[in-house]
Amino acid sequence: MWLTLGRRIGGLIIVMLLVATMVFFLTRLAPGDPAALMLGDQATPEDVARLRAVYGLDKPLLVQFGLWLKEVASGNLGQSIFLQRPVTQALAERAEPTFFLTLFSVSIAALIGIPAGVASAVWRGRAVDQIVSGLAMLAANVPSFWLGLILIQLFAVRLGWFPVAGYGDPGAPLADRLGHLILPASVLGLVNSALITRFTRASMLDVLNEDYVRTARSKGVSEARVVLRHAFGNALIPIITVVGLTAALLVGGAIVTETVFGLPGVGNLVVSAVLRRDYPVIQGALIVVAAVYVLINLAIDVIYTLVDPRVRT
Structure with a gap:
């Protein structure tokens, strides 16, 4: 190992x-x-x-x-040409919204995608499977900026349940600032849940056809135990892979959503840097995003060894 x-x-x-x-x-x-x-x-x-x-x-x-x-x-990403301060400081100031937006989005995507994929595989060919597959196809083809604007119009403008945009006052409590992330995280979570749903369904279908699953059923093991312990446990590696890749992609792919909701995150900083040709900020931000991406992939490999002992050999 x-x-x-x-x-x-x-x-x-x-x-x-x-x-x-x-x-x-x-x-x-x-x-x-x-x-x-x-x-x-x-x-x-x-x-x-x-x-x-x-x-x-x-x-x-x-x-x-x-x-x-x-x-x-040596750990120095340079000095921003326009901001007149170190790139690491500029990124650190914008890291909080992007970090929590990614965390909440992946959590929402996993909480929707994994149960939906399992249900779709268990009831393959039935109404549940058709509904889940149809909704996943729809979510995969909905532009995130369009969905964001729709949610803003409905839940922020008409109902007034959530803030329209921004990240709140910098001096406000963390809970108040995180409230501004509910709508954008829901947008990214719904859009990215489609991929997790489809991967979970495919992985579960492969496992449900294995001999040990049929043996467990023949022994009288309850269907819930067969699905959750015997099938889902052995289908985890592809699911972990797609969830990890979704998190990695969201770190650098939330630029459009941050722009629509006016979030002062890393994505917004990169957009401003590109318009200004602020080379140090562009380079530093992309290097950090790439480093996070490869570290997430490394973490996935480590998790493999914990989930499946066969990977350790």
């Missing part, structure tokens, strides 16, 4: 290096000069050149990449 884990960590390091390379050079390919954007239309070419020199943007790309990679390796 430890040898396999070591290999996985080595592979993740290589992946992070490739991600860093792609992030740096793809960012530089985007049109626009951050120095020119910062100084405005009235700036002279000399002013732009002077500011570019201050931030090292006048150096060759390979030299910039080497210097940036050295700083990243």
